[in-house]
Structures are given as C-alpha cells and as structure tokens.
Amino acid sequence: MQPSSPALADPASADRLRQLVQDHAEALVGAFYQTLLADDEARVFLHHSVVQERLSPSLRRWLVDLFAPGADMAEAAFVARQLKIGEVHARIKIPMHLVMAGAAVLKQRLADVLAADPAAFDLLRLTGGRIDYALRLMSQSYEKGASNRARLDEAYRLFSLDQDIHFERESQRAGLMEWSQKTLFRILASGGVEGAGALSASPFGLWIRHRAEFLFDGSSHLARLNAAMERIDAELLPRFTPGAAASDLAGPLEALEAAVDEVAFLLGEMFQGLAGMEGGRDPLTRALNRRFLSSILSREIGFANANHTPLSVLLLDVDHFKRINDTHGHPIGDEVLRQVAEAVTENVRPSDFVFRYGGEEFLVVLVETNLRQATTIAERMRHALAAKAMTASGLEPFHVTVSIGAAEHRGHPDENYLVKAADDALYRAKQNGRNRVEYDGAVA
Amino acid sequence: MQPSSPALADPASADRLRQLVQDHAEALVGAFYQTLLADDEARVFLHHSVVQERLSPSLRRWLVDLFAPGADMAEAAFVARQLKIGEVHARIKIPMHLVMAGAAVLKQRLADVLAADPAAFDLLRLTGGRIDYALRLMSQSYEKGASNRARLDEAYRLFSLDQDIHFERESQRAGLMEWSQKTLFRILASGGVEGAGALSASPFGLWIRHRAEFLFDGSSHLARLNAAMERIDAELLPRFTPGAAASDLAGPLEALEAAVDEVAFLLGEMFQGLAGMEGGRDPLTRALNRRFLSSILSREIGFANANHTPLSVLLLDVDHFKRINDTHGHPIGDEVLRQVAEAVTENVRPSDFVFRYGGEEFLVVLVETNLRQATTIAERMRHALAAKAMTASGLEPFHVTVSIGAAEHRGHPDENYLVKAADDALYRAKQNGRNRVEYDGAVA
Numbered sequence: 029m030q031p032s033s034p035a036l037a038d039p040a041s042a043d044r045l046r047q048l049v050q051d052h053a054e055a056l057v058g059a060f061y062q063t064l065l066a067d068d069e070a071r072v073f074l075h076h077s078v079v080q081e082r083l084s085p086s087l088r089r090w091l092v093d094l095f096a097p098g099a100d101m102a103e104a105a106f107v108a109r110q111l112k113i114g115e116v117h118a119r120i121k122i123p124m125h126l127v128m129a130g131a132a133v134l135k136q137r138l139a140d141v142l143a144a145d146p147a148a149f150d151l152l153r154l155t156g157g158r159i160d161y162a163l164r165l166m167s168q169s170y171e172k173g174a175s176n177r178a179r180l181d182e183a184y185r186l187f188s189l190d191q192d193i194h195f196e197r198e199s200q201r202a203g204l205m206e207w208s209q210k211t212l213f214r215i216l217a218s219g220g221v222e223g224a225g226a227l228s229a230s231p232f233g234l235w236i237r238h239r240a241e242f243l244f245d246g247s248s249h250l251a252r253l254n255a256a257m258e259r260i261d262a263e264l265l266p267r268f269t270p271g272a273a274a275s276d277l278a279g280p281l282e283a284l285e286a287a288v289d290e291v292a293f294l295l296g297e298m299f300q301g302l303a304g305m306e307g308g309r310d311p312l313t314r315a316l317n318r319r320f321l322s323s324i325l326s327r328e329i330g331f332a333n334a335n336h337t338p339l340s341v342l343l344l345d346v347d348h349f350k351r352i353n354d355t356h357g358h359p360i361g362d363e364v365l366r367q368v369a370e371a372v373t374e375n376v377r378p379s380d381f382v383f384r385y386g387g388e389e390f391l392v393v394l395v396e397t398n399l400r401q402a403t404t405i406a407e408r409m410r411h412a413l414a415a416k417a418m419t420a421s422g423l424e425p426f427h428v429t430v431s432i433g434a435a436e437h438r439g440h441p442d443e444n445y446l447v448k449a450a451d452d453a454l455y456r457a458k459q460n461g462r463n464r465v466e467y468d469g470a471v472a
Numbered sequence: 473m474q475p476s477s478p479a480l481a482d483p484a485s486a487d488r489l490r491q492l493v494q495d496h497a498e499a500l501v502g503a504f505y506q507t508l509l510a511d512d513e514a515r516v517f518l519h520h521s522v523v524q525e526r527l528s529p530s531l532r533r534w535l536v537d538l539f540a541p542g543a544d545m546a547e548a549a550f551v552a553r554q555l556k557i558g559e560v561h562a563r564i565k566i567p568m569h570l571v572m573a574g575a576a577v578l579k580q581r582l583a584d585v586l587a588a589d590p591a592a593f594d595l596l597r598l599t600g601g602r603i604d605y606a607l608r609l610m611s612q613s614y615e616k617g618a619s620n621r622a623r624l625d626e627a628y629r630l631f632s633l634d635q636d637i638h639f640e641r642e643s644q645r646a647g648l649m650e651w652s653q654k655t656l657f658r659i660l661a662s663g664g665v666e667g668a669g670a671l672s673a674s675p676f677g678l679w680i681r682h683r684a685e686f687l688f689d690g691s692s693h694l695a696r697l698n699a700a701m702e703r704i705d706a707e708l709l710p711r712f713t714p715g716a717a718a719s720d721l722a723g724p725l726e727a728l729e730a731a732v733d734e735v736a737f738l739l740g741e742m743f744q745g746l747a748g749m750e751g752g753r754d755p756l757t758r759a760l761n762r763r764f765l766s767s768i769l770s771r772e773i774g775f776a777n778a779n780h781t782p783l784s785v786l787l788l789d790v791d792h793f794k795r796i797n798d799t800h801g802h803p804i805g806d807e808v809l810r811q812v813a814e815a816v817t818e819n820v821r822p823s824d825f826v827f828r829y830g831g832e833e834f835l836v837v838l839v840e841t842n843l844r845q846a847t848t849i850a851e852r853m854r855h856a857l858a859a860k861a862m863t864a865s866g867l868e869p870f871h872v873t874v875s876i877g878a879a880e881h882r883g884h885p886d887e888n889y890l891v892k893a894a895d896d897a898l899y900r901a902k903q904n905g906r907n908r909v910e911y912d913g914a915v916a
Contacts, residue, residue, distance in 0.1 A: 072778050078883045120885035121770060124568065125611040132604045139597045149593045153583045156600050160576045167569040167611075174615065177766070178622035184764045186630055187752030199822065234823035238772065238839045308631030320628045322621070326565060328682065334516045378643065379678035395682045439522040441564035 041147040045154070046096040052141050056134055057088045063133045070126050091134070094158055107165055114166035118173025127166065131159055188243050197299040201292060203232035208288045211265075219277065220270030226261040227291075233257060244298045253294040260287045310384040312362055313369035321383050321391065325443040328395055332437050339437040340402035342392040343450040344372065344409070347429045347462040349388035356423065363420045364428055371416055375409045391447070399436035399467055406432040406465040414463060429463035436468070485591040489598070490540040496585050500578055501532045507577045514570050535578070538602055551609055558610035562617025571610065575603055632687055641743040645736060647676035652732045655709075663721065664714030670705040671735075677701060688742045697738040704731045754828040756806055757813035765827050765835065769887040772839055776881050783881040784846035786836040787894040788816065788853070791873045791906040793832035800867065807864045808872055815860055819853045835891070843880035843911055850876040850909040858907060873907035880912070 049056075061079050064070040074083065090113075093106075117127060135156060142151045207230040214224040227233050236253065244250045264287055267280040308317055316324075325341075332339040346352075346368055353361035365388060372390055373382050385391040394402050410430055417425035433454025437446050449468040457466040493500075505523050508514040518527065534557075537550075561571060579600060586595045651674040658668040671677050680697065688694045708731055711724040752761055760768075769785075776783040790796075790812055797805035809832060816834055817826050829835040838846050854874055861869035877898030881890050893912040901910040 072774060074885070078885070082884065116886060119766070119770065119887070121774065122885070123612070123615055125608050125615060128604065128608045128611055132601065132608065135600065135604070136597075143593065149587065149596060152593060152596055152600075153580075156579065156596075157576065160572065160579070164569050164572045164576065167572055168567070171567055171569060171618065174619060175622040177770075178619040179626035180763065181767045182623035182626040183630060184752070184767045186627060187764070203822070231821050231823065234821060234840060238775070238823040242771070308628070319624065320631070322563070323625045323628045326563065326621075327686070330516060330565065331682070377675050377678060378647070379675065379682040396678060440526065441518070441522070441566070442560060443563070 110165035111169040114169035219272035315384040338398035340394045343433045343454045346388040402434045431457035432465045434467040554609035555613040558613035663716035759828040782842035784838045787877045787898045788834045790832040846878045875901035876909045878911040
C-alpha cells in the first residue's frame with residue numbers, strides 16, 4: 029500500500045507552514061530528543077554526544093524537508109529517504125514505537141506553533157498526514173529489517189549452540205582455574221592481590237560478558253554467576269592486604285575458594301542445561317515440537333487464504349491414558365505414545381504435519397484438506413489405532429483407543445481459532461463416549 | 473516509554489466528539505477496511521467475510537471506546553487492550569505499517585467530520601493524539617511478537633534443513649516417479665489420463681507447495697519446477713485423449729517424459745544446493761561467516777554504549793595476495809589464508825570474534841578494547857605473521873605480510889560507521905607501503 033502523501037494546502041498557507049517549521053525546527057528537535065533521552069530504553073541507543081553531533085542536525089533537515097520538499101526533493105526521493113531511515117533504525121535497533129513516541133511529541137509541539145494561524149485546522153491536518161505518511165514508510169522498511177535481523181540473531185544463536193560445547197566448557201573452566209591459581213600465587217607471595225586483576229577483567233570474565241550472555245540467554249544461573257563474580261571482585265579480593273600474617277588469610281581464603289567453586293558449579297550447570305536443550309522434534313515420539321506449531325500453522329493459513337484452498341486440523345487424544353500410566357507405569361505409557369505417534373504418522377501424507385501437542389495429545393495439520401476429507405482421515409486413524417495391537421515388554425499385546433476432534437479453517441487469520449475449534453470438537457468426542465471422531469460445524 | 477494519553481478537551485466538546493464518533497463509526501470503519509482491502513498485501517490476511525463477521529464490529533468498538541472510555545474502560549485496561557491488539561497482529565502477521573495506513577484513513581475521515589465543529593482544531597489534535605497513542609502501544613507489542621515469530625520461523629527453517637536431507641530427496645523423487653508411472657499405465661490402457669490426477673494434486677505436488685516452498689525459500693529452481701509442473705498439468709496431460717491411436721501418442725509422450733525429467737532434475741539440483749549451504753563458519757579458514765557480523769557487532773555496540781566500555785575492530789588484508797594466487801595457484805592461496813586465519817585467531821582472546829570478511833580480508837571484533845590496545849594487538853599480529861614461515865606442499869617455506877586498519881567505536885549506534893573507519897585506516901596502511909598498521913583518529 030503506497031497512498032500518496034496528502035495534498036498541500038493553498039500556496040499561501042503552505043508558505044506560512046514552511047516558515048513556521050523552519051523557525052521552530054530547533055525547539056521541535058530539542059523536544060523530540062528530550063523525550064527520547066528521558067526513556068531508559070532509548071537512552072541506550074542514543075549517547076548524548078552522538079545525538080548532538082549527528083542525529084539532531086539530520087532530524088532537523090528531515091523535518092524541514094518534510095514540509096518544504098521543493099524542487100530538490102521529488103516525491104520518489106522523499107519515499108526512498110523514509111524507507112532508508114526505517115532500514116537504518118532496524119539496523120541500529122531503534123524500535124519503531126520509540127520513533128512514534130518522538131513523532132507524537134513533534135506533532136503536539138507543532139500543534140502549539142500552528143494554533144494561532146488562520147488556517148490552523150487545515151495545517152494541523154496536513155502536518156499530521158505528512159508525518160504519518162513518513163512514519164508508515166519507515167515502519168514498512170523497519171519491519172522488514174527487524175525481521176531479517178531477528179532471523180539472523182536466531183541463526184547465530186543456534187549456530188553457537190551447535191559448536192563444540194564440550195570443548196568450550198573445558199576451555200572456560202580452565203580459564204577460571206588459571207585466574208584462581210594466579211591470584212593464589214600472588215596472595216601466598218605477598219598476602220595481597222595487587223596486579224592479579226579482577227576476575228571480571230580476566231579472559232574468563234570477558235567470555236562471560238560477551239559469549240555466555242548470548243549462549244545462555246536469560247538463564248537464572250548466569251545472573252547468579254555474575255553476582256558471585258562481582259562479590260569476588262568487590263568484596264573478597266579487597267580482604268587480602270600485602271604483608272598480612274598467614275593466620276589472617278585463612279578466613280578470606282576459605283570465602284574465596286567457596287566463591288570460585290560456586291562460579292565453577294554454575295558454569296557447569298549452564299553447559300549441562302544446553303546439552304538437554306529441546307530440539308525440533310519430541311525425542312519420545314519423533315513428532316514435531318509444539319514450539320513450531322505457530323510458525324507452520326500461520327504459514328499454512330496464509331497459504332489457504334491466498335490460494336483459496338482448504339485446510340484442516342485434527343486434535344487427537346489417547347483415551348484413558350492416565351489409567352494406562354497408573355496401571356502399567358510410565359515406561360509403558362511412553363511406549364503407547366510412541367506407537368500412537370507412529371500410527372498417526374502412517375496415516376498422513378508427506379506434506380502434512382504431526383505435532384506432539386500435550387502429554388497424550390497430538391495435533392495434525394492437514395494441508396489442502398476440507399472437513400469431509402479430514403474426518404475421513406480421522407476415522408481411518410481411529411480404526412487403525414483401535415485395530416493395532418500395542419506391544420510392550422512384559423505385557424500381552426493390548427489395545428488403546430483415541431478420540432479425535434476435527435476442524436476446518438474458516439478464513440479467520442488467527443490460528444488460535446482453528447485450534448480452538450478442533451479442541452471443542454475433541455471435547456465433544458470425549459463427552460460422547462470416547463473412541464470417536466467429532467467435527468466442528470457441518471461437513472460440506 | 474509510556475507517555476500518558478493526551479488530556480481530554482472540555483466536557484462539552486468531549487461529549488460532542490463522542491457523539492460524532494458514534495454517529496460516524498459505521499462509515500469510518502467502512503473506509504478503513506475499504507483501504508486495507510484495496511491493498512494486495514492486506515487482502516491476503518482479511519478475507520471479506522471474516523472482516524464483515526468479526527473484524528468490523530471489533531474495530532467499531534475499538535474506535536468508540538477510544539474516545540468514550542467512560543467508567544468501564546480504565547486507562548490500564550485501555551493500555552492492555554492496545555498491547556493485546558499488537559500481539560494478535562504479530563501472530564496473524566498483519567504488518568504494523570498496514571494498520572498505520574488504515575489509521576491514517578480514519579484520521580482523515582475524522583477530520584472531515586470534525587471540520588464544522590466550533591472546537592475543530594482542539595478535537596483534531598485530541599483525536600490524533602489518542603489514535604497515535606494507541607498505535608504506539610500496539611507497535612510496542614507488535615515488534616516484540618514479530619521478532620519472536622521471525623526467530624521461531626528461522627529456527628524451524630534451520631531445523632528442517634537439519635533433517636535427513638538424503639532420505640527426503642529420495643522419498644520425493646520416488647513420489648514423482650510413482651505419479652509418472654501411474655499416469656503412463658492409464659495412458660497405455662486407454663490413451664487418456666482420466667482418473668490419474670494432476671501432478672500438482674499428487675502427494676509430490678502437495679509436498680512441493682507446503683514443504684519445498686519453505687526449504688528452498690526463494691530458489692529460482694523452485695519457480696522453474698512449479699512452471700514445469702503447471703505445464704504438465706495444464707498443457708501436456710490434456711493432449712492425451714481416450715481411444716487415441718498409439719501413433720498419435722508418440723509426440724505427447726515424448727513431451728511428457730521431457731517435462732518429468734526436468735522436474736526430477738530441478739528437484740535434484742535444489743537438494744544439491746542445500747548440501748553446499750553456507751554454515752556459520754567459513755569452511756576454509758574456520759573464521760566466522762560474515763553473515764553473522766551484523767548480529768554480533770550490533771550487540772557489542774549496544775553493550776559498549778550501555779556499559780561505557782571501549783570496543784574496537786581490526787580489518788586485516790593479506791598483502792599482494794593476488795600475486796601469490798597468480799604465481800602459485802589457488803590451492804596455495806587457500807593454504808595461505810588458512811594459516812593467516814590461524815595466526816589471527818592465536819592472537820585474540822576467547823571473547824573476541826574473527827570473521828572472514830572478504831576474499832583475503834579478515835575482520836576482528838575486540839571487545840572491551842580501546843584503540844591503543846587494539847593497535848598493540850594489531851602490531852603483534854602483524855609481527856607474528858611476518859615472522860611465520862608459511863608451508864605448502866611442493867614449496868619452500870615462504871613469508872607473507874598483512875596490512876591492518878584499526879578503529880575504535882565512537883558511540884554511533886550504526887555499526888557501519890565503525891567498519892568504515894577501520895576500512896579507511898586499512899586503505900591508508902596499503903597506501904603507506906603495506907605490512908603496517910594504521911588507525912582511525914588519535915590514540916588516546
């Protein structure tokens with residue numbers, strides 16, 4: 029959508045507007061940055077000196093050009109410039125909502141300036157429209173850039189995880205021990221730690237700040253590790269003073285050893301956590317991990333809406349699963365889930381998607397499939413499962429049944445509606461006696 | 473940043489505004505959707521019937537509540553509602569700039585409605601401020617949601633790539649051949665293809681639309697494969713008519729065989745392309761792939777700005793590399809690059825980042841390092857390399873030199889400034905005779 033920028037007012041008021049903007053540009057830009065710099069989120073991006081040197085003049089130019097395009101600023105150049113700004117903001121991570129907050133300040137200040145003008149209403153309408161148009165264009169390229177950046181960040185994170193984690197763990201453990209050993213030698217030689225340096229300034233500390241923050245994104249262990257490191261540097265190291273008697277060192281040494289042990293323990297725990305990180309598939313059933321459901325379902329809904337093709341989902345639940353678990357134990361329950369997943373997967377096409385949705389629930393996305401076809405597939409699955417002898421070591425072959433809810437996509441762009449409809453149908457299947465298929469609405 | 477919503481005008485004009493919005497809500501909402509549905513991008517999300525049934529009434533409620541919050545719509549509830557809308561838009565992929573375009577339409581129509589009011593200017597200012605505030609809140613949660621979604625999409629794409637590609641390739645090749653064989657049996661039995669079904673409707677065709685589109689995102693081969701598949705279904709299959717003489721089948725059969733071969737060839741090529749897909753590291757030098765530079769550098773710039781720590785980069789280029797390649801051949805040139813990368817990596821800390829930046833260029837990100845320290849590290853690298861005997865099979869040990877440009881981050885949030893400064897310094901190092909280090913600006 030590329031609606032043209034709003035038409036200019038009559039030449040005389042357009043001239044007045046240009047003059048007003050030029051006269052007040054300095055103050056308007058000042059107000060804009062004052063607002064942004066008052067915000068914690070924005071301040072990180074906008075060092076004060078950089079704002080003064082580079083960004084203020086360019087915002088000023090942008091503002092003046094917005095209302096006085098003249099011959100040197102053709103419409104195409106105007107559009108290209110706004111798109112470029114959005115692209116740069118995405119690169120330097122200035123969120124769009126902060127730019128909108130700054131623009132709102134500009135608009136309110138401009139309204140103050142315009143209030144006394146004979147054509148105040150028209151000029152206010154014009155300035156609002158013009159600024160909104162610029163914001164819209166920026167947002168367009170910002171969204172694209174921010175999305176690309178998020179994808180790259182994720183690719184890098186997954187790549188980091190994929191590196192030789194064992195090597196990295198040992199290498200960082202060695203770094204920590206090396207610092208500790210050096211520090212102890214200093215203490216033993218002189219009683220003090222002069223010249224040994226803080227742990228946070230060591231290669232280990234640097235690695236924690238610049239690699240671990242990314243690798244263990246949001247880990248509570250990492251916060252504890254940072255706290256322990258800070259305590260070592262700020263509290264424990266200063267306790268060692270040159271020339272102290274050996275007997276005075278015992279307490280501080282014990283505290284330091286405990287703190288270093290804690291850092292080593294937390295480091296190990298974090299690496300341990302990585303090894304168990306969840307993958308793309310459920311390890312037990314080999315069904316897709318539920319975290320990808322939204323990516324896939326929203327893409328399929330987009331496809332169905334764009335191509336006017338049908339799309340259905342099945343939600344399948346193993347009947348009386350709790351009883352199986354309680355009677356035979358969890359390992360048998362797991363074996364049942366594995367065999368149910370196998371039967372489900374055997375009854376769909378290579379283009380369909382099978383997810384482990386919950387404990388004993390599976391969700392199947394059936395592409396280019398209407399409700400009638402979906403219920404047929406669901407009945408086939410139900411029969412196949414009821415007929416299948418489950419095998420588990422130490423048990424006679426036994427049978428399980430499943431209840432299935434089917435629903436067809438009805439055009440709503442929100443995937444939650446579709447899943448909810450299948451869930452409602454599944455609920456009815458359970459209510460109506462289990463081992464049956466129910467569907468949402470009427471079959472065409 | 474959570475600026476409060478603009479203050480309401482005096483009670484009488486606030487009442488008039490509420491009445492005006494209510495009276496015109498129907499028309500305003502109509503204009504909003506007319507604009508969005510005229511847009512190709514937006515139409516995909518908003519099926520007409522869905523808009524009528526669900527979205528129009530909720531936009532109408534939103535609009536009325538925006539100006540008549542009343543007792544039942546406290547400020548916190550207002551904020552929560554806008555944030556929720558942004559979240560939903562991110563989920564159903566309605567881009568923020570389209571919402572802004574719709575809002576611009578609302579504002580312009582509202583201005584028409586308000587123009588005759590005695591307090592037109594104030595009301596216009598108020599409505600603009602109120603809508604902008606709502607948009608800002610939506611944008612805030614939209615950006616977060618869209619970024620999470622982009623990360624998940626990428627994780628899923630990389631997960632798909634990681635699956636058993638060889639198995640998938642053979643399985644889809646078999647699917648294509650199975651369709652082809654079935655179709656040929658029909659033709660040989662009757663001369664026609666009734667009941668054989670289109671290739672695009674076969675499991676293979678479905679797989680192409682729902683899996684390959686994602687796996688081979690944007691591949692030109694895929695576009696050609698889709699075109700070939702469409703030609704088979706729309707042009708070639710209709711040439712077979714039941715009861716045709718065997719002699720009439722020769723031409724159409726030849727054309728069909730060629731087209732199926734083309735589809736098989738393109739499928740193979742696409743899978744081939746996946747195998748050679750670039751990973752996180754340059755396979756030759758094991759340096760990081762340049763595509764992650766932006767993710768890493770922008771994160772480090774954010775860290776430096778937030779923590780007031782220094783940050784520097786080195787750009788390193790092998791001197792006279794073309795001569796090495798020309799004299800000894802590319803394999804020797806590759807060996808030189810490998811050994812240069814090794815020497816560079818040996819001279820940085822575990823927390824630094826070494827990228828293959830171009831053919832014979834490497835970029836090093838030095839965290840928590842100022843320009844003085846960076847030039848020291850650069851000089852150490854330069855000496856280490858000049859002293860290092862390069863070894864390559866069939867050649868006497870020989871030496872290469874490097875030129876290095878160093879630059880320190882000066883606060884600008886755009887990473888391109890920093891890389892550009894290092895590049896300028898590298899250029900000077902080359903101009904000043906090579907085998908030397910130059911730096912950007914004055915060393916503190």
